[in-house]
Amino acid sequence: MIILRMLLGRVLSLVPLLLGVTLFVFIVMRFSPVDPALAAFDGANATDEQLEQFRRENGLLDPWPVQYGRFVWNLLHGDFGVSVITKQSVGDTITTALPLTLQLTLMGVVIAIVVSLLLGITSAVFRDRWPDQLIRIVSLAGVAAPAFWIALLLVQWLAVGQGLFPSSGYVSPQDSFSGWLNSMTLPAIALAMPVAAQLTRVIRTSMVEELDKDYVRTARGGGLPPVVVVGRNVLRNALVTPLTVLGLRVGYLLGGAVVIETMFALPGLGQNMIQAVNDGDTSKVQGFVITIAIGFVLVNLIVDILYVIANPRLRSHS
Structure with a gap:
C-alpha cells in the first residue's frame, strides 16, 4: 500500500511536468526559423496561395493557444501528427524506430x-x-x-x-x-x-x-x-x-x-530525429522529442519506486 500510495503521488506530480515539457517543445518549435509550409513543398516553386492554403489546412494560422490545445489533445489520443515531408504518421515512425x-x-x-x-x-x-x-x-x-x-x-x-x-x-x-x-x-x-x-x-x-x-x-x-x-x-x-x-x-x-x-x-529515434531536423520536418522533431522526454520521466518514476524498495528506512516513513 505504501508503494501504491507513493506511485499514485508520483504519477499525479508527473501531469504538470509533462504539460510543461509539451509546452516547452511547442514554443521552441514555433520559434524555429523553419517554415513547415516551405518544408512541405521541399524547395518547389510554390505560390503564395499554395503556401497560404497549406498553412490554413494544417491550422498554422490559428492562434498559438488554439494550436497548443489541439497539439495536447492529439497527444492524449496517441496522435503525434503527420510528417509534412513524407505525409506519413509520425506515430508509425516512432513505433518503428523506438x-x-x-x-x-x-x-x-x-x-x-x-x-x-x-x-x-x-x-x-x-x-x-x-x-x-x-x-x-x-x-x-x-x-x-x-x-x-x-x-x-x-x-x-x-x-x-x-x-x-x-x-x-x-x-x-x-x-x-x-x-x-x-x-x-x-x-x-x-x-x-x-x-x-x-x-x-x-x-x-x-x-x-x-x-x-x-x-x-x-x-x-x-x-x-x-x-x-x-x-x-x-x-x-x-x-x-x-x-x-x-x-x-x-x-x-x-x-x-x-x-x-x-x-x-x-x-533509431536518434538518426530519424537528425534526418527530420535536416529536412525541416517539425512534426517529426516534436514527436521524437516528446517521446524521449516521456521516456526520461518514466525511467525516473521507476527509479523512485526502486529507491523506496531498496531503502527500508525511507519505506517505513513513507
Missing part, C-alpha cells in the same frame, strides 16, 4: 551497471591500494571522455583495425541474433562508458562510507567472511544513492543515443 533506441539504451544500462559494480566494489575493497588508484584514474578519464570520442576510438581499434565488429549498420535480432549482437556491441559500449565511469565513482564512495560504519566492524569481529559482509549488508545499503544517479544517467543514455545512432547508422 524499439532500436530502447535496445541500445537497455544494452548500455546493462553494460554500465555490470562494469560500475565490478570496478566500484573492487575500488572500495582495495581502498588506497594500487587497484583503487588505477580504477579511480580510469573512471576519471571515462567521465571526461564524451561518448562520441569513445565511439570513434572503438571503431578505429575494433572495427577498422581488428575487424571484430562492423563499423555501421543494423541487423535485426529476428534475422540473426549474432549479427544483431555484433551490430549493437560497439554503440552500446560507447554509450555506456561515460555512465559506467560516473557510477563507479558513486558506488566506490557509497561503499567506502558503509565499510567504515560500526555494524561492518561488528560483523567482521564476529567472524563473518568479508564476502558475506559485503554482499549481504554493505552492497545493499550502498546501492541506494547510485540508484538515483542511474535514473538520471538513463536520461543521458536516451539523449546520447541520438549521436551514437547517427555515427553507427542505426535507424
Whole structure:
C-alpha cells in the first residue's frame, strides 16, 4: 500500500511536468526559423496561395493557444501528427524506430551497471591500494571522455583495425541474433562508458562510507567472511544513492543515443530525429522529442519506486 500510495503521488506530480515539457517543445518549435509550409513543398516553386492554403489546412494560422490545445489533445489520443515531408504518421515512425533506441539504451544500462559494480566494489575493497588508484584514474578519464570520442576510438581499434565488429549498420535480432549482437556491441559500449565511469565513482564512495560504519566492524569481529559482509549488508545499503544517479544517467543514455545512432547508422529515434531536423520536418522533431522526454520521466518514476524498495528506512516513513 505504501508503494501504491507513493506511485499514485508520483504519477499525479508527473501531469504538470509533462504539460510543461509539451509546452516547452511547442514554443521552441514555433520559434524555429523553419517554415513547415516551405518544408512541405521541399524547395518547389510554390505560390503564395499554395503556401497560404497549406498553412490554413494544417491550422498554422490559428492562434498559438488554439494550436497548443489541439497539439495536447492529439497527444492524449496517441496522435503525434503527420510528417509534412513524407505525409506519413509520425506515430508509425516512432513505433518503428523506438524499439532500436530502447535496445541500445537497455544494452548500455546493462553494460554500465555490470562494469560500475565490478570496478566500484573492487575500488572500495582495495581502498588506497594500487587497484583503487588505477580504477579511480580510469573512471576519471571515462567521465571526461564524451561518448562520441569513445565511439570513434572503438571503431578505429575494433572495427577498422581488428575487424571484430562492423563499423555501421543494423541487423535485426529476428534475422540473426549474432549479427544483431555484433551490430549493437560497439554503440552500446560507447554509450555506456561515460555512465559506467560516473557510477563507479558513486558506488566506490557509497561503499567506502558503509565499510567504515560500526555494524561492518561488528560483523567482521564476529567472524563473518568479508564476502558475506559485503554482499549481504554493505552492497545493499550502498546501492541506494547510485540508484538515483542511474535514473538520471538513463536520461543521458536516451539523449546520447541520438549521436551514437547517427555515427553507427542505426535507424533509431536518434538518426530519424537528425534526418527530420535536416529536412525541416517539425512534426517529426516534436514527436521524437516528446517521446524521449516521456521516456526520461518514466525511467525516473521507476527509479523512485526502486529507491523506496531498496531503502527500508525511507519505506517505513513513507
